[in-house]
Amino acid sequence: MKLRDITAESWHAMTMNRLRTGLTMLGMIIGVGAVVLMLAIGQGAQTTVNDSIASMGSNLFIVLSGASTSGGLRFGAGSAPTLTVGDASAIASLATIAQATPVYPGNAQLAYAANNWSTLVSGVGTSYTDIRNWRVEAGRDFDESDLRSSARVVLLGKTVASKLFGNENPVGKTLRIKNSPFLVIGLLEAKGQSLDGRDQDDSALIPVTTAQTKLFGNPFPGTVRYIMAQGKTAESMKDAQQEMTQLLRQRHRLGANAEDDFSIRDLTAMAQAAAGSAKAMSLMLGAIASISLLVGGIGIMNIMLVSVTERTREIGLRMAIGARRRDILLQFLLEAMILCIIGGLVGDMIGIGGAWLVSAMSEMQVVVTLWSILLSFLFSATIGIFFGYYPARRAATLKPVEALRYE
Amino acid sequence: MPPNPELIRIENLSKEYRNGPQSVQVLHDIKLSIGAGEFVAIMGPSGSGKSTFMNILGCLDTPSSGRYFLNGRDVSTLASDELANLRNATLGFVFQGFNLLKRASALENVALPLLYADIGVAARTQRALALLEQIGLEARRDARPNELSGGQQQRVAIARALANNPQIILADEPTGNLDSHTSQEIMAIFSRLNQERGITIVLVTHEADIARYAKRLVRFVDGKIVHDGAVDV
Known part of the structure; x- marks a missing residue:
């Protein structure tokens, strides 16, 4: 059986149950959208910091004059x-x-x-x-x-x-x-x-x-x-x-x-610290958003498992009329992947739109990078394979006679 | 021995189901031979093992011991992919509950076995349409199963079973959910397929007047064949 035909079968099954498909996809959409948006905000913060560092000048030292002492009182740096x-x-x-x-x-x-x-x-x-x-x-x-x-x-x-x-x-x-x-x-x-x-x-x-x-x-x-x-x-x-x-x-x-009687400050070191904390923030935002992506993936697995159970008789029938295990496996795996890929694409668009909205409505700088879109998209496709495989395998290893008899 | 070339030979076939320490023997040492073009009815009380026997004949289940030759080839040891190919091309199934895909049209249901036979989409549609025409349902090609009567659904299922020109049709109580008039119609189709196209038909039934369409009767009791011969009901 050709991949194109199996894809068509998967697509058919998905369009037959639009509500379920849409709800499952929603998890993916929110996950991917959150990742893209959070990475954009993190990247924006980093860019802001890097811009101010660049505007400061590179390899900078500030030499301050020392502290003065008067009648036992010590004044701060620069007072003498x-x-x-x-x-x-x-x-x-x-x-x-x-x-x-x-x-x-x-x-x-x-x-x-x-x-x-x-x-x-x-x-x-x-x-x-x-x-x-x-x-x-x-x-x-x-x-x-x-x-x-x-x-x-x-x-x-x-x-x-x-x-x-x-x-x-x-x-x-x-x-x-x-x-x-x-x-x-x-x-x-x-x-x-x-x-x-x-x-x-x-x-x-x-x-x-x-x-x-x-x-x-x-x-x-x-x-x-x-x-x-x-x-x-x-x-x-x-x-x-x-x-x-x-x-x-x-x-x-x-x-x-x-x-x-003076003190020397290396502004580069300070700048690096600021850049480091901006980077940490963007990593943290990305990590939090990834969790929602993971939850979306688990949602897909849940639905796919329910779907396998619901369609046990259908699987049995398909086997009875000649579907091989591989055909069944691919059909369910592709269903999960299509869910993830479409969810990922819509999520990308929502993330980009959200980033645009944030930058339009606040002073915050927001930078959507191509790699964050690709990353979240690849991540969602991988989640599709990962969380789709188990239910698909369960469907494929059903015994035809037991699947047909399933009530 | 049947007059025609032998299509199915069952040798010392047994089937037992294990459930923990208990095991239930469903079929005992079955021996049977079916020739090409025969029309066999299988009867027997509930639990006599006739459905299990049909599942094994249909390569949906495997025997615990013994051998099953289909076209002279031992299929009791084949891998699942090869069994799938047999089910696709050599065997056709008709079930009591029709087992049509609820959300697919009559045409899509009939075309389904062709899909698994790697036939292109244009040829699939053409062939499925021809099959619907043979059973007189070409006008209902886009109808979903729930828009069809029981008899129409079973006719769609028969068209689906015929999709890849099988040698054998296995029908497990095909009229069990139908009224007597519709049952006669369905049985007429089976008779025609058997007589005009020489398709071997093995049919499980409870009803004597359905069994009378067959030319040979095999009766199961407690997992054993107690009668094999003329239709004497």
Whole structure:
């Protein structure tokens, strides 16, 4: 008997009992749909995290100045102004470091025409945009002469630009920061959220020298809040950290027993941790959804077993008129597989539709990948074979005479 | 001995059913020979073993001991696939309860044995239609069994039994669920098949007037043949 004919018989049997077929399929549809949707949500979370990691810049170190002690009170990291612009250039010249920039941030009120907006204004070096992998979309970046001359120039993030300028092109306009006029020389491209959910575009950059001398003033001239450094390769991050520590201890003339008056953080490690937890979440979602798929499979086995019992006489008759065991086995196995495959296809579509709905109705990023569709589909077909085989075998091993006599 | 070439030979056939430590012997040392073209009625009280005997003749069940030759071939030791092929091509079954697929049309029911004989779909339909015509039901080709009368259902079942041109038709109380008028109609079909096409017919019945259509009577009592010869009822 040809496979096509057996498939037709299986299909016939399924279309004859539409309600049962539909209900059985429902288990599969929900299972596969859940897997596709959950994987899409997990994948979306991972993509979100990876995007913010990429937006942070790669191989990043943050060097914070150390803690200060005053009258027995110890203040937190960054409270003692121990880092200088000189430290930053010394770090930049290390063999394992690609580039480094001092950062001197502060909050300031920006005003243009009738609009004003308070934002984070960071005094930075020329390599800052490069380290942060942050392109200047319009206008130009800082150059060395801006830094040397402590020029009153500013680069605006997207959010700030739109708050102050609306749809106007800000480049070439003059705005006021803390009432001093600054020339907008460039507009930074959109960068989106940082890992902790801050809007990175709600900020402005000015030369670090300008920040120190003209904007914020500085009780300790030449010091900066922190230094941002970029390692040359991901592999040399450990070495780079050690070299920086040695260099800074030397530059700060710390004795062998003295504590570091600075601390170095490897942001890559933090990013990896965040990526790891996103991945764990997506795995967990997938695992939970797989359970519903498994339950759907068991549902199919149940129905197939009932169906075998219900159709015992029919099986006996088919055997009496010439069906071989293999024909009966295949008929029931194919029935289970068709149930699973159609259920899988519909489930895929529902999962994709659900993912689309979730992304349309919430801020969540949802990514449906081809492999998640293929995986859940293959999984459902396998479940069909696995859970269909036992009932099919039971049908095929019935003795014709007993099957015919079954009441 | 029958006059025609021997089609079925049963030698020392026994059948017992084991149920735990108890065993029930249903058939004792049966010897029987049936020639091609014979019309044999099998009678006997309930529990006499005639149905078990029919199941063994139909290759639906296997004997506990003894041998069964069909067309000179020992089928008591054949594997299940070969038995399935015999049931498909050499034997045709007609049951008391018709055993039609409830959810399939008359045409699909008749075509079913052709499906297991690896015949293409176009040829299947053509052959099944021809068979329905022979029994005068071509107009009801799309009717489901529950839309047909008992007699019509049994005629569909006979058409199904004839699908692969079998040498033997085994009928287990084919008129048991029918009124006497319809029974006569069905028996007329069997007679015609036997006389015009030379198909061997073995028929189990309780009723004497059904057995009279046959040319030979075999009577079972307690798993043994107590009469084999003329139809004396």
